[in-house]
Amino acid sequence: GGLLIGLNLSSMSGFLDVMAYSPTFAILLRWEREIVTAAMPIASILGALVSWRLMDDLKPPRTMLCASVFWLIGSCLMAVAPGLAVLSIGRVLAGLAAGILSVAAPAYMVEIAPRENRGAYMSLLYLFIAAGIFLQNVNQYVAAKLSWSMLDMTEPIPREDLMSALRVSFIFQLIPGSIFTGFTFLLPQSPYYLASQGHWAQSHAFMAELQKKRMNDPRLRAQYELMREDIRDQRQKGQPRLRMLLRVSEFRRLVTGLFMQMWNQACGMHIMLHHTVFVVTAAGVRHPNLVIFVLYLLNVVATCVLGSRLMDKWGRRVTLLIGSLTMASLEFIGSSIYGWFPWVIENRGASTAVVVFACFYIIAYAASWGPVSWTYTAEIFPNHLRTRGIALCSICYWIYNVALTFTELSLRSNSSQTYFILVVMNMVAFFHVAAAFRETQGGPPEEMDDIFSSSSYAWQRQPRGVKLQALISQFEGMEATNGPTWLQPGYELQDRLATTDA
Structure with missing residues (x-):
């Protein structure tokens, strides 16, 4: 392009x-x-x-x-x-x-x-x-x-x-x-689009493929959860308008x-x-x-x-x-x-x-x-x-x-x-x-x-990645407690519930 x-x-x-x-x-x-x-x-x-x-x-x-x-x-x-x-x-x-x-x-x-x-x-x-x-x-x-x-x-x-x-x-x-x-013709849909259409598992798998990480990697899972929360918030605001x-x-x-x-x-x-x-x-x-x-x-x-x-x-x-x-x-x-x-x-x-x-x-x-x-x-x-x-x-x-x-x-x-x-x-x-x-x-x-909604001035340090880092710390703690296979079977159930909410 x-x-x-x-x-x-x-x-x-x-x-x-x-x-x-x-x-x-x-x-x-x-x-x-x-x-x-x-x-x-x-x-x-x-x-x-x-x-x-x-x-x-x-x-x-x-x-x-x-x-x-x-x-x-x-x-x-x-x-x-x-x-x-x-x-x-x-x-x-x-x-x-x-x-x-x-x-x-x-x-x-x-x-x-x-x-x-x-x-x-x-x-x-x-x-x-x-x-x-x-x-x-x-x-x-x-x-x-x-x-x-x-x-x-x-x-x-x-x-x-x-x-x-x-x-x-x-x-x-x-x-x-x-x-x-x-x-x-070879371009796939982005992970965000897949998730917004309710294809949560496909979105997560594609994110893992793009970043070359395992699906239960704490950083990848944190990004996925942040995206899912963002999509839910946006749906509450209604259809996008100019x-x-x-x-x-x-x-x-x-x-x-x-x-x-x-x-x-x-x-x-x-x-x-x-x-x-x-x-x-x-x-x-x-x-x-x-x-x-x-x-x-x-x-x-x-x-x-x-x-x-x-x-x-x-x-x-x-x-x-x-x-x-x-x-x-x-x-x-x-x-x-x-x-x-x-x-x-x-x-x-x-x-x-x-x-x-x-x-x-x-x-x-x-x-x-x-x-x-x-x-x-x-x-x-x-x-x-x-x-x-x-x-x-x-x-x-x-x-x-x-x-x-x-x-x-x-x-x-x-x-x-x-x-x-x-x-x-x-x-x-x-x-x-x-x-x-x-x-x-x-x-x-x-x-x-x-x-962009921060009260600090543009030349001051901005609050970048605060929520993401908190989620990463949370999932790293879960991995330390449960081992590298911490991803529980309820994960698929959560995806189905998220799709139903959509």
Whole structure:
């Protein structure tokens, strides 16, 4: 799912210019490129908007199957499109798929992720997004080579050859879409869903399989009991409704999640993803295509090496704070360089400095805001409202994605001012995280209510895992008294009674 989101995000920032489908390719109309670019994220907003309804009816695995079908149809339409109209329809369908997946994938992953290293597990989503961004550029480069024997990638490509290369790249997009479609048929329902439907024994067995523990392990049994208590409490509150997120107990989490995705976009990384060509060209480097490849590959490597570890080691708050401060510092350096030299930098030292700045900036983002933003917005909401909360946060993500699509003119006219604005954005994000974002690392999903309803300030230690640890101690005492086979026959009776209560 993350791979398709990444392919979607970078579909307009690769080597090949989709505006070749425009009859006025030589002289584009004002805002024509931005409108075509925005078609996909606008459709993603609609996809996120309907995603929670689909998940209520179809559940996550079938919802992701539905999204993959949209992706396949959209890619086929783009591959055979005679012009911008049909191409835009295909982009809209692919955007719908990305919007649905941006909700269904994190909602499903957080329910099956182990508590101890939930961050590392959830970072796989952004890792695959970064891989999709990289593969889209590799895809377009290979398609260009197959369609037109280019000895020098810096030379302009004839419109006819460019359209042929684009068709090949769209056909390539069918490969990961087809693989993911088949994969969705193998996805089981999450333990939480099984338990909510009364399949308690299956849920417990699946939890043991996921965590590779025996079913009567004290820690596993404590998590199971905590989940069962949470489901019973939620049933007393009635069916989940979107308006429940406006209650005082949930509204703080909703606002935090919305700002998380807003700052994730406003920090500047997605400007680089959308307009990599302009950023690299403004630096005046000798081999721009090689630099672009390195930047996208670095995003993947940094996520794999750093992004998968830091948020579980340092916690969400510290990782975000260090990330914001680092990116603000790097963007200030970039703003200074662009302010001291002309738009096309002819000074080799300054050009190298811009490339180094871009590399360290991508490392900082991939180690912090990239994976943490997807993890945090998925884990802060209560289980019964998670899909609705993630959907609203995802809508905010795509709205800002659309807004930043129109920054191309700013990058062309004055990169210095653009990066200075990003410095301000990152510093505001730094202080907001410090003042309002609560630490969730290691906290069970069932105890997020305690974390966000605590009277302590966000920068103070939060009551994480108190109930879980009490249950673990209780079951460890039972195991010490009764031995490793302490699980009594009455356990199945308790499951039947719990199912009857449901």
